[in-house]
Amino acid sequence: MNLTLKVWRQKNRNAPGHLAEYQARDIPVDASFLEMLDIVNERLIESGDDPIAFDHDCREGICGMCSLTINGKPHGGKGGVTTCQLHMREFQEGQTIVIEPFRASAFPVVKDLAVNRSAFDRIIQGGGFISVRTGSAPEANGTPIAKDVADRAFAAAACIGCGACVAACKNASAMLFVAAKVTHLNSVPQGQPERDRRVLGMVRAMDAAGFGNCTNQYECAAVCPKEIPADAIARLNRDYGTAAIKEALAG
DSSP states (O other): OOEEEEEEEOSSTTSOOEEEEEEEOSOOTTSBHHHHHHHHHHHHHHTTOOOOOOOOSOSSSSSOOOOEEETTEETTSOTTOOGGGOBGGGSOTTOEEEEEEOOOTTSOEEETTEEOOHHHHHHHHTTOOOOOOOSSOOOTTSSOOOHHHHHHHHHHHTOOOOOHHHHHSTTOBOHHHHHHHHHHHHHSGGGSTTHHHHHHHHHHHHHHHTOBOOOSOOHHHHHOTTOOOTHHHHHHHHHHHHHHHHHHHHO
8 A cells, every 4th residue: 555654753852843754655554553664764764864763662562662643643543552553454545644753741752753751660660669578479369359459450550651641631641641550559458558658659750740630531541552441540539639638637
């Protein structure tokens, strides 16, 4: 298939960017979106041009690196898939595709389509851990966990930290990401000792990183490739409110 690409090109975070047009010719319909970009890059290199910079790693929908906005939608807007799982058969012959980076002040552009998402790492450092004895495998049945609790924790743990929720939100809010991490660890017994410290630390790290506030539009949940439910945000707000009251009373 033959396509026209309009790709965001930007030398670095301080340089002005622009949309550059490229022709993607003879692209296999079974190629993934990233494989299509590989083909385009090979042709750019052969012609002596600078290849398009974009993030990728596992290409199996696990790592969360493939942070592309495709025709205005993070990961292309197909439900439950990442960019690397999006295939060219989803597009039409002759279609024009606009490809941009995830846009948020907390995700500065590194080059072209690659952005710096280390703000997520700082949020995790703010409290995304549990304190347990290490060095030996725990007894599997030593800590019984109710099925509904386990299901909630597993669903939240599916978050891959790709940042699509931030890119889709008009406020560039990271609430769904933080909610997923807090819900995962706050749900299980092993996460209870740090429960209050965790939610306070992660929310404050989120605010310090420059993410916006949630206004309950739910674009985040609509584009999440792991389909994290928006009700996780309500759970985060409840946990944060409880922890903040406890902190105020203790102080």
